[in-house]
Amino acid sequence: MKDFTINHAISVELPSLFEGRHLINGNWCKSESGDTFERRSPSHGHIVSRSSRGGEAEANAAILAARTAFDSGVWSRVSGKERSAVLLKVADLIEQNVDRIAMIETLESGKPISQSRGEIEGAADLWRYAASLARSVHGDSHNSLGAEIMGVVLKEPIGVVSIITPWNFPFWILSQKLPFALAAGCTVVVKPSEMTPSTTVMLGELLIEAGIPAGVCNIVLGFGVPVGSVMSSHAEVDMISFTGSTAVGKTISAAASDTLKKVALELGGKNPQVIFPDANLEAASDAVVFGVYFNVGQCCNSSSRIIVHEDIAEKFCDRVVALSQRVRFGDPLDETTQVGAIVTPEHNTKIDTYVKQAQSDGARIALGGERLSVNGLGDQFYQPTVITHVAPDMPIAKDEVFGPVLSVLTFKTLDEAIALTNDSSYGLSAGVWSENVHTCLEFARRAETGTVWTNTWMDGFPEVAFGGVKQSGQGREIGRYGFEEFFEVKSVVMRVGNTRTPWVSQD
Numbered sequence: 001m002k003d004f005t006i007n008h009a010i011s012v013e014l015p016s017l018f019e020g021r022h023l024i025n026g027n028w029c030k031s032e033s034g035d036t037f038e039r040r041s042p043s044h045g046h047i048v049s050r051s052s053r054g055g056e057a058e059a060n061a062a063i064l065a066a067r068t069a070f071d072s073g074v075w076s077r078v079s080g081k082e083r084s085a086v087l088l089k090v091a092d093l094i095e096q097n098v099d100r101i102a103m104i105e106t107l108e109s110g111k112p113i114s115q116s117r118g119e120i121e122g123a124a125d126l127w128r129y130a131a132s133l134a135r136s137v138h139g140d141s142h143n144s145l146g147a148e149i150m151g152v153v154l155k156e157p158i159g160v161v162s163i164i165t166p167w168n169f170p171f172w173i174l175s176q177k178l179p180f181a182l183a184a185g186c187t188v189v190v191k192p193s194e195m196t197p198s199t200t201v202m203l204g205e206l207l208i209e210a211g212i213p214a215g216v217c218n219i220v221l222g223f224g225v226p227v228g229s230v231m232s233s234h235a236e237v238d239m240i241s242f243t244g245s246t247a248v249g250k251t252i253s254a255a256a257s258d259t260l261k262k263v264a265l266e267l268g269g270k271n272p273q274v275i276f277p278d279a280n281l282e283a284a285s286d287a288v289v290f291g292v293y294f295n296v297g298q299c300c301n302s303s304s305r306i307i308v309h310e311d312i313a314e315k316f317c318d319r320v321v322a323l324s325q326r327v328r329f330g331d332p333l334d335e336t337t338q339v340g341a342i343v344t345p346e347h348n349t350k351i352d353t354y355v356k357q358a359q360s361d362g363a364r365i366a367l368g369g370e371r372l373s374v375n376g377l378g379d380q381f382y383q384p385t386v387i388t389h390v391a392p393d394m395p396i397a398k399d400e401v402f403g404p405v406l407s408v409l410t411f412k413t414l415d416e417a418i419a420l421t422n423d424s425s426y427g428l429s430a431g432v433w434s435e436n437v438h439t440c441l442e443f444a445r446r447a448e449t450g451t452v453w454t455n456t457w458m459d460g461f462p463e464v465a466f467g468g469v470k471q472s473g474q475g476r477e478i479g480r481y482g483f484e485e486f487f488e489v490k491s492v493v494m495r496v497g498n499t500r501t502p503w504v505s506q507d
Contacts, residue, residue: 023217
């Protein structure tokens with residue numbers, strides 16, 4: 001263990017068991033069946049939460065509540081000012097409850113408490129930005145269609161939205177979707193991951209406290225089958241917004257196809273950072289280490305592969321390895337911890353399988369490559385891992401490993417770097433490091449990704465849209481483009497005066 005910086009278990013008072021229930025039509029309720037499910041902390045081993053396990057009955061009831069609320073106009077037809085006021089109250093309440101929410105998120109997910117706290121605090125800004133958009137909705141007018149015609153284009157909320165969120169950023173990703181749907185005037189049904197359900201319930205409590213009308217936001221706890229399946233196929237749902245794996249995204253698209261719902265998907269990624277010889281190597285190496293170990297690499301935006309110019313590859317990798325050894329892995333409740341636990345033992349095994357396969361295929365393990373034990377917390381951790389001599393056709397170079405594992409490839413020319421960047425079924429994000437603005441601009445224009453960062457990594461803002469191309473998804477989240485996803489466009493054509501020429505002769 002001398003090669004790594006380990007934060008072993010500290011003594012912290014843990015909260016009592018969190019009891020989660022469904023929120024349907026403004027009421028907290030248990031499942032008709034009485035079934036529940038539990039979440040055991042991947043870092044601390046104890047049961048964090050016990051939640052009602054929803055089924056078809058709860059999913060159907062939540063959708064009916066959302067449809068009734070939408071059709072009544074209690075939210076969809078009120079002013080943007082009124083919707084904005086509620087969203088701003090939610091933002092204030094989030095900030096007042098950061099520590100309480102962050103503690104549960106850390107225990108359910110295994111991520112460091114400092115990152116959970118940052119996620120919750122940052123989510124409040126998303127709610128405030130969405131609140132500002134609620135008051136700025138507008139369409140178009142056409143006054144050039146002739147003296148007798150006026151055309152108006154209206155934007156109307158799309159209707160009932162199913163929101164299905166993942167376990168890796170349960171509060172943040174919900175806040176990339178929910179406030180924007182609400183700002184547009186939609187009503188929603190939310191299903192959080194069964195591995196991290198509790199912070200969504202906490203947010204539901206804050207929504208009620210903020211005064212959101214009954215039925216506007218409903219929460220159903222449970223598993224993808226049957227809850228997610230019903231939410232994806234139900235005829236009364238107008239749109240699905242899903243974040244998760246590409247495989248599940250395809251299943252949701254297929255389920256939605258029978259009713260031709262709108263589907264917005266934010267899926268996987270195999271995101272590269274490309275390092276040119278003239279880059280600031282100190283800044284680039286730090287960004288690479290951040291990009292691959294943040295949230296234990298369990299992040300769709302993880303920079304899990306780097307493409308380094310061959311002239312600097314050895315020196316750069318040495319720097320990355322040295323920094324990786326200084327990153328603090330271990331107890332998520334230690335304020336200094338930077339990398340926490342892997343979400344499940346099964347996922348830990350999946351990560352290790354990819355690493356061992358890469359080694360078998362001829363790649364070299366420059367650092368790590370094994371499960372990591374932490375005193376007092378067990379072995380649901382994985383060592384910081386750097387893999388060199390990776391060939392572009394290896395699974396470790398193409399597949400989303402979703403762990404603290406970095407693959408290193410090399411290039412000679414800009415064209416080769418761009419070809420390697422685009423040699424992926426994914427297209428979520430990419431980064432380029434160079435002091436030459438022309439290099440950065442050409443890379444940005446040619447990279448087949450939804451986001452390109454130049455001389456930075458994973459800087460995000462509520463104003464800037466996020467989403468992928470190819471098998472990384474469809475549609476956008478946050479920003480004005482993300483807001484527009486929750487609207488339908490209606491054209492209204494008006495004739496001025498009694499000027500229409502009869503089609504049928506009046507003689």
